[in-house]
Amino acid sequence: MLTMPRNDLLLFLGFAIAVLTMPIWMAPFGAAYPDLLQRFMIYGLFALGFNILFGLTGYLSFGHAAFFGVGSYAAVWSMKLLTIDALPAMIFALIISGIFALAIGYVSLRRSGIYFSILTLAFAQMSYNLAYSVLTPITNGETGLQLNINDPRYLDRMFSAATPSVPSPTMLGLPLTGFTGFYFCAGFLIIAFFIAQRITGSPFGMMLKGIKSNQTRMNYTGFNTRPYTLAAFVISGMYAGLAGSLLAITDPLAGAERMQWTASGEVVLMTILGGAGTLVGPVIGAWLIKYFENIFSAINENMLARFWDFLPDGLDHAAVVVSAKFVGEGWFLTLGLVFVLIVVFLPGGIMEGVRRIASWIDRNRKSTPKSASPKTQPAE
Amino acid sequence: MTNSNVVLHVADVHKRFGGLHALADIDLQVEEGQTHAIIGPNGAGKSTLLNVIIGKLAPTSGAVVFDGTVLTGKKPYQINQLGIARVFQTPEIFADLSVLQNVMIPALAKRDGAFKLNMLRTLESETEIRAEAEHMLEDVGMISRREMAAGSLSRGDKRRMELAMCLIQRPRLLLLDEPTAGMSRHDTNTTIELLKKIKSRGMTKVIIEHDMHVVFSLADKISVLAQGRIIADGTPDQVRGNPKVQEAYLGGAH
Numbered sequence: 001m002l003t004m005p006r007n008d009l010l011l012f013l014g015f016a017i018a019v020l021t022m023p024i025w026m027a028p029f030g031a032a033y034p035d036l037l038q039r040f041m042i043y044g045l046f047a048l049g050f051n052i053l054f055g056l057t058g059y060l061s062f063g064h065a066a067f068f069g070v071g072s073y074a075a076v077w078s079m080k081l082l083t084i085d086a087l088p089a090m091i092f093a094l095i096i097s098g099i100f101a102l103a104i105g106y107v108s109l110r111r112s113g114i115y116f117s118i119l120t121l122a123f124a125q126m127s128y129n130l131a132y133s134v135l136t137p138i139t140n141g142e143t144g145l146q147l148n149i150n151d152p153r154y155l156d157r158m159f160s161a162a163t164p165s166v167p168s169p170t171m172l173g174l175p176l177t178g179f180t181g182f183y184f185c186a187g188f189l190i191i192a193f194f195i196a197q198r199i200t201g202s203p204f205g206m207m208l209k210g211i212k213s214n215q216t217r218m219n220y221t222g223f224n225t226r227p228y229t230l231a232a233f234v235i236s237g238m239y240a241g242l243a244g245s246l247l248a249i250t251d252p253l254a255g256a257e258r259m260q261w262t263a264s265g266e267v268v269l270m271t272i273l274g275g276a277g278t279l280v281g282p283v284i285g286a287w288l289i290k291y292f293e294n295i296f297s298a299i300n301e302n303m304l305a306r307f308w309d310f311l312p313d314g315l316d317h318a319a320v321v322v323s324a325k326f327v328g329e330g331w332f333l334t335l336g337l338v339f340v341l342i343v344v345f346l347p348g349g350i351m352e353g354v355r356r357i358a359s360w361i362d363r364n365r366k367s368t369p370k371s372a373s374p375k376t377q378p379a380e
Numbered sequence: 381m382t383n384s385n386v387v388l389h390v391a392d393v394h395k396r397f398g399g400l401h402a403l404a405d406i407d408l409q410v411e412e413g414q415t416h417a418i419i420g421p422n423g424a425g426k427s428t429l430l431n432v433i434i435g436k437l438a439p440t441s442g443a444v445v446f447d448g449t450v451l452t453g454k455k456p457y458q459i460n461q462l463g464i465a466r467v468f469q470t471p472e473i474f475a476d477l478s479v480l481q482n483v484m485i486p487a488l489a490k491r492d493g494a495f496k497l498n499m500l501r502t503l504e505s506e507t508e509i510r511a512e513a514e515h516m517l518e519d520v521g522m523i524s525r526r527e528m529a530a531g532s533l534s535r536g537d538k539r540r541m542e543l544a545m546c547l548i549q550r551p552r553l554l555l556l557d558e559p560t561a562g563m564s565r566h567d568t569n570t571t572i573e574l575l576k577k578i579k580s581r582g583m584t585k586v587i588i589e590h591d592m593h594v595v596f597s598l599a600d601k602i603s604v605l606a607q608g609r610i611i612a613d614g615t616p617d618q619v620r621g622n623p624k625v626q627e628a629y630l631g632g633a634h
Contacts, residue, residue, distance in 0.1 A: 004502070005502065005504050008502075198499065198500075198502075199499055201502045201503055201504070202498060202499045202500065202501055202502060202503065203488055203492070203496075203498040203501060203503055203506060204496075204497060204498045204499045205499075205503075206481065206484070206485060206488070206503055207485070207488070209474075209476075209477060209481075210474055210477070210485050212476075213474035213475060213476050213477055214472055214473065214474050214475070216472050217472040217473060217474060217545075218457075218485075219455070219456040219457050219460075220434070220456050220457075220460055220465075220466050220468075220472065221457075221460060221465075221485060221486045221489045221545070221549075222457050222460035222461045222486070222489035222490070222493075222494060222549070223457055223489055223494055223495070224455075224457050224494040224495045225457075227495045228495065231497060
């Protein structure tokens with residue numbers, strides 16, 4: 001029952017190794033510090049789940065940040081009321097975001113295409129406004145919800161006295177700081193990847209692909225498509241909730257801006273950039289965007305001046321002025337350019353680029369007779 | 381009124397679109413195992429009738445009864461689960477999936493029903509479904525194309541695959557909406573051959589067609605539709621001999 005086709009197993013192992021060794025191979029890129037790597041894991045998880053709805057089922061949600069935010073709030077509340085341990089916080093976040101996704105999905109999935117997208121966007125903006133102003137007692141509004149020294153933490157109190165300072169989240173007593181926090185998140189990304197892979201390869205995943213490809217035929221083939229799309233919606237909402245809870249655990253603060261439409265748009269960008277419908281693509285897209293966000297936005301004019309130093313006087317100054325527009329605050333400009341280039345030249349995202357390179361290498365190798373066994377590429 | 385042989389009964393169906401009386405007083409009985417053709421000129425209401433049968437359109441009055449079950453008000457997927465499959469005028473297929481997957485999906489619908497959260501198995505482990513689909517593709521002569529993306533098939537092959545998708549469910553009733561529309565002579569002939577081949581299996585079929593060559597080589601019974609009414613009913617020979625029909629529709633051609 002839990003056997004895997006060989007290719008899937010290789011992909012899974014490759015992914016797991018790549019993730020776990022990130023602190024090593026990200027070092028040359030200047031990104032091997034736990035705080036950023038954690039974000040890579042968290043947003044990778046977010047995009048992975050988003051892809052189950054968008055990439056597999058073909059429903060473009062523009063409001064997935066709502067589930068991400070709900071997961072964050074739920075996790076912080078669990079750490080405030082129950083225990084500082086991370087696992088109950090995550091379970092609580094999964095349940096709450098699942099229920100939330102069920103309610104929003106139930107209504108939104110009555111429509112498809114652009115109307116579905118608009119409905120999800122409307123729900124997410126409503127959630128954002130609720131969190132920002134109306135539900136201030138629950139969300140602490142503009143300031144954001146954070147841990148407090150006076151939090152009850154009823155479960156913890158049953159076993160030990162209150163600590164003199166605000167505790168930081170742990171897992172079974174292990175503090176989740178630094179690289180421990182990274183490996184904690186990486187573990188969940190790998191588990192989530194495994195589940196996404198199973199879903200994609202299952203008959204259920206096949207039905208989702210069928211719905212994306214031709215919903216009319218699915219109906220006339222005897223499928224009630226609504227529960228399938230709702231299941232996909234809830235699963236991807238729970239992925240978002242889990243990602244949100246991880247963000248709250250590694251940085252115990254939940255703010256309303258997490259639910260804003262820009263955050264919903266960001267996960268769409270990640271998925272398309274990496275390659276919607278592929279397993280690895282959305283995760284790579286998430287890493288890339290978070291990398292740009294953190295690295296490019298940190299570059300300042302002094303660094304640029306040093307970089308362009310080899311150019312003759314005057315010219316180097318011009319180079320600094322021009323390139324400065326694309327870094328720091330202007331990193332969105334770079335991101336936008338990269339996005340436009342990818343969508344125009346590689347509509348299938350980075351993964352399509354990888355596939356093209358692979359088939360190019362394959363063709364070149366074919367010139368030597370009887371090399372690789374002729375493998376038929378399954379249509380996707 | 382309904383005798384035991386009748387599997388599909390369209391009873392006194394009327395369909396109005398605003399002021400247009402698209403179907404008037406349609407009473408049609410399709411017997412088990414027969415191929416029943418509905419012919420008529422463009423705008424006669426053939427497609428409307430088919431859409432009423434399959435549940436896409438609700439009749440203004442009257443009912444469609446399939447094997448004792450009233451179809452009116454049921455959704456397309458429920459109607460399919462009762463054992464009715466449909467071939468569309470323009471093949472409705474899963475263009476981005478492989479031919480084999482296209483045929484496996486309906487087989488899964490037949491086995492698992494309208495909804496099943498089947499996430500623990502892998503598609504590779506569905507060996508019986510795969511074998512069944514491969515057998516079906518062999519039957520329609522498409523086994524060599526099983527790994528191709530369905531969208532890249534020729535129109536005739538898309539139609540053949542769509543037929544395989546319907547046949548793998550072993551429906552009790554197969555509805556065909558102009559199965560040879562827009563096809564070359566060659567593709568039309570291969571499609572007729574295929575339909576003849578499956579005819580011997582005793583499946584009931586309702587076929588809508590305006591190509592007389594197709595109709596007379598396949599049908600056991602023909603109903604002629606004109607301006608939303610059935611003007612003639614009978615075996616191909618009776619219909620061919622009917623002066624009213626000859627005058628109105630076949631006159632020029634035969």
